[in-house]
Structure formats: structure tokens, C-alpha cells
Amino acid sequence: MAGTEGEAVVGEELQGVEGDGEEGGRAGLRLPLARVKRIMKADPALQLASQDAVFVIAKATELFVESLVEEAYQYTRKAGRKTVSRRDVDNSVEAIDALAFLDGALDWS
Amino acid sequence: MAERPEDLNLPNAVITRIIKDMLPEGVAVAKEARCAIARAASVFVLFATSSANNLAQKHKKKTVSAQDVFSALKEMEFDKFIEPLQESLEVYKKSQQNKKEQKEAKAKAKKAEEAEKNSSTVEENSEDADMSNTMETSLSKKENDDVMEIAE
Numbered sequence: 070m071a072g073t074e075g076e077a078v079v080g081e082e083l084q085g086v087e088g089d090g091e092e093g094g095r096a097g098l099r100l101p102l103a104r105v106k107r108i109m110k111a112d113p114a115l116q117l118a119s120q121d122a123v124f125v126i127a128k129a130t131e132l133f134v135e136s137l138v139e140e141a142y143q144y145t146r147k148a149g150r151k152t153v154s155r156r157d158v159d160n161s162v163e164a165i166d167a168l169a170f171l172d173g174a175l176d177w178s
Numbered sequence: 179m180a181e182r183p184e185d186l187n188l189p190n191a192v193i194t195r196i197i198k199d200m201l202p203e204g205v206a207v208a209k210e211a212r213c214a215i216a217r218a219a220s221v222f223v224l225f226a227t228s229s230a231n232n233l234a235q236k237h238k239k240k241t242v243s244a245q246d247v248f249s250a251l252k253e254m255e256f257d258k259f260i261e262p263l264q265e266s267l268e269v270y271k272k273s274q275q276n277k278k279e280q281k282e283a284k285a286k287a288k289k290a291e292e293a294e295k296n297s298s299t300v301e302e303n304s305e306d307a308d309m310s311n312t313m314e315t316s317l318s319k320k321e322n323d324d325v326m327e328i329a330e
Contacts, residue, residue, distance in 0.1 A: 096270035099192050108223045109185050115231050120274070121244035126226050128266050129251060130188075131196055132259045133222045137215055138200040138207075145205070155199070155210035158218075167255035169313060174221045175214045 100127045137161060137168070186220050195217060226250055 093104060105127040138153070140161035145153045162168045162175070193216045197207055207215075227242075229250035234242045244267060251259055 078282070096266045096273065098270070099196060100188060101192070103281050104188055105223055108188075108220055108301070109227045111186055112224060112227050112231065114235075115227060115242065116240050118227075118230075118242040119244060121271065122230065122247050125244045125247040125263055125267055126223060128248070128263055128270075129226060129259050130219050130222050132262065133256070134193060134196045134215060134219050135200050137218060138197050139209065141215075142205070143202060151204060151222065152206040152208055153211050154208045155214050156228045157213045158211050162218075170225050170254075171218050171221060173218050 096124070096128070098124065098128055098131065100131055102127055105130065140165065140168075186224075188216060188219050188223075190216065225254065229254055 102123055106118075106123050109118060109123065109126065137158065141153050141157040144157040145151075148157075158175070162171045170172045192211075194207075194212060197212065197215060201207070226247065230242045230246040231247050233253075234240070234246045239246075248260055248263070251257070251263070
């Protein structure tokens with residue numbers, strides 16, 4: 070497979086400084102920037118992204134997870150359960166327009 | 179799950195932490211639900227990246243900026259994220275700036291120190307070369323450390 074570091078390079082600015090994660094932590098970020106960057110690089114159309122862009126995507130992803138959990142939990146509560154199930158997550162995806170991009174995407178492994 | 183260089187998973191421990199923090203005590207999350215949420219998060223990264231990239235390219239830019247991401251989030255109907263994200267970004271930018279200044283101050287101090295120690299100019303030149311090599315190695319080492327830290 071051709072695509073490696075050299076091609077889908079996510080910008081010179083990204084090398085190094087985000088390495089220890091401390092700065093991200095001070096901005097309340099828990100997801101590792103390097104891992105987020107790696108996922109971004111999977112997009113062959115992406116050429117360069119600024120460090121700030123990677124940060125915003127990482128932070129947005131955290132907010133997204135929180136949002137999805139919050140939605141799923143509504144269903145858990147309605148059913149009187151104490152464990153959030155896969156079904157609760159699926160129901161949330163179906164019910165919310167903004168989550169349409171997840172349709173069918175949760176089953177690939 | 180096969181481990182490939184393009185592993186698109188986010189660290190389980192972090193995802194679990196974020197999930198748990200959102201839920202009241204005594205509420206559990208089924209493993210399948212946790213996996214689905216983790217996968218959704220990865221797909222979100224891809225979707226946001228693609229959307230932001232499209233916007234950047236529309237404006238004939240090669241580099242996706244934070245602003246592109248904000249615009250993309252608006253298009254994706256995640257407006258509510260934008261304000262908190264802008265605040266977080268400010269904090270992040272400040273800490274990046276601090277780190278940069280600290281690094282530069284350190285480099286400057288070291289250079290001054292070395293210059294005092296060594297009177298010969300030949301040595302000074304190789305010192306500079308060594309220093310830039312060290313910086314590059316430590317930069318890439320740092321990134322590797324980050325990846326290793328979160329491996330499960």
C-alpha cells in the first residue's frame with residue numbers, strides 16, 4: 070500500500086510539539102493528538118492540516134462522544150435500565166439528523 | 179482486530195473515561211455500546227476531516243485550518259460545539275506559545291553557555307549541528323513516545 074508518512078503529510082507544523090500531550094491536557098484535551106492525526110491521514114484527499122486544526126478536531130471528537138453518550142443515556146433511562154446498551158446508541162443515531170453520517174458505520178471492524 | 183499501521187482506533191481507555199465522566203454513578207456501559215461509541219468517534223474524525231478539507235480546497239487552500247474545521251462543524255450541524263471549541267483552542271494556542279518561548283529561551287541559554295565554554299569556532303559549529311540533530315531526534319522521539327504511551 071503506497072500511502073505513508075511522505076504523502077498524506079499533515080503539515081510540518083505538526084511535528085514534535087504536540088508529542089507529550091501536556092499542552093493538549095492544559096486545554097482539557099484527553100485524546101492523543103498523534104492518534105487523531107493518524108486517523109486524519111487515512112483520508113487520501115488530505116494534504117496538509119495545521120496543528121490547530123488537528124487540535125480542534127480532537128477536541129470536537131471528545132465533545133461528540135459526550136454528546137452521543139448523553140443521547141444514548143436518555144434511552145437507557147426511559148427503559149429504566151442502569152446499563153447503556155448498543156441499542157441505546159443505535160436509537161440515538163436513528164433519532165438525530167446530525168448523526169446520520171453514522172448510519173451503518175458502526176458495524177465495520 | 180488486526181494491528182495495522184493505519185489503526186484507526188482511538189485509545190479505549192480514554193474513550194471509556196470520557197463516557198464514564200458523562201454518566202451518573204452506578205450507570206454502566208455495555209461493551210458493545212462502548213465499542214460502537216469508539217467507532218463512531220473515529221468515523222467522526224474522518225467525517226470532520228473530509229468536510230474541513232473540502233472547504234479548504236473550495237477556497238484554493240492546501241492547508242486545512244482551524245477555521246475550516248469550525249465551518250465544517252457548522253455544516254455538519256454541530257454548531258453547539260463551536261463556542262466551547264473556540265475557548266479550548268485559545269487555551270491551547272497560549273500553551274503552545276509558552277512552550278515555544280520556553281524552548282527558544284532554553285536554546286539561547288545553552289548556546290550562550292557553550293560559547294563561553296568553547297573558545298574555538300570549529301567546535302562551535304559542530305555544537306550547533308549536534309544541537310539541531312538532538313532537537314530533531316527528540317521531536318520524533320516525543321511523537322513515538324506519545325503513540326507508545328497509549329498502546330493497549
